[in-house]
């Protein structure tokens with residue numbers, strides 16, 4: 397993010413970013429960086445991959461949706477060249493598949509610098525699955541990423557960004573398990589950031605916390621609320637207050653990646669502004 401915008405966030409904790417200026421030039425800091433994005437073939441993950449590529453990074457696109465992955469790869473090849481991306485069919489619930497994906501990324505694109513733990517689901521009826529994908533897999537991918545990136549074991553450090561949600565900071569009506577997973581992601585991110593500082597991993601950890609975003613997660617929400625489906629109208633009232641574009645969330649990712657003063661932060665991305673969450677200080 398531009399230095400004056402970063403300064404605005406630091407001084408006010410809030411910055412408006414919609415339509416104020418032409419697109420900024422690419423961030424040199426991301427040039428030829430190697431990024432792994434999970435849940436990369438649609439929605440927020442796709443917007444993350446696109447902004448990384450526009451800023452000169454190489455991107456491994458990990459997802460369970462092979463058909464969408466192959467067609468996205470074709471689109472991105474035309475825009476950025478085939479050597480800039482890799483699509484890898486990978487279920488983040490599988491340790492074996494994640495290990496293979498990191499190995500293939502390092503072999504084809506180079507050592508991993510950036511990980512975006514973004515894959516997620518919302519299903520209060522299949523709540524164990526929601527915990528498995530949204531929280532357990534974030535821990536699993538992070539620990540495998542550490543084996544590649546940790547400066548204390550020969551890696552070269554980097555940045556790990558976890559897609560949480562505003563529902564990781566405020567309870568989301570009708571989605572108690574989804575809310576719990578996103579609170580878990582925020583807590584894990586902050587704890588890993590503190591560990592990284594204490595143990596010298598050379599890795600920054602931050603959480604991205606968008607409000608409602610126009611993606612498939614918002615579709616057919618009624619069917620995925622399980623025993624809380626009677627509250628779908630109340631949830632819809634929140635949704636109707638405003639829905640973000642995926643590109644706006646990707647701008648938040650860029651801020652967390654390029655602002656190297658940020659570690660252990662949760663960036664709220666809302667329709668009117670972005671602002672860092674103020675957590676209580678424990679003394």
Ligand SMILES: NC(=O)c1ccc[n+]([C@@H]2O[C@H](COP(=O)([O-])OP(=O)(O)OC[C@H]3O[C@@H](n4cnc5c(N)ncnc54)[C@H](O)[C@@H]3O)[C@@H](O)[C@H]2O)c1
Nearest residue numbers: 435439440459460487488514515516561608609611612613
């Ligand atoms: N859409 C919103 O309103 C919103 C708001 C805040 C946070 N989020 C979070 O953003 C992230 C992305 O969601 P989205 O809104 O883009 O949804 P989406 O459904 O459009 O995209 C999710 C992607 O994750 C992939 N995925 C699902 N399970 C997977 C698995 N086991 N392994 C690998 N890939 C898997 C899907 O195939 C899909 O491509 C999620 O973590 C979600 O919780 C979404």
Ligand SMILES: CC/C=C\C[C@H](O)/C=C/C=C\C=C\C=C\[C@@H](O)[C@@H](O)C/C=C\CCC(=O)O
Nearest residue numbers: 561562563566567568606607608613614617631
């Ligand atoms: C239907 C589910 C769709 C998508 C899931 C996704 O992750 C979206 C979550 C979005 C928002 C959740 C927000 C919860 C909000 C409230 O509880 C609310 O009262 C927050 C109030 C103020 C916060 C903003 C501020 O302090 O300025």
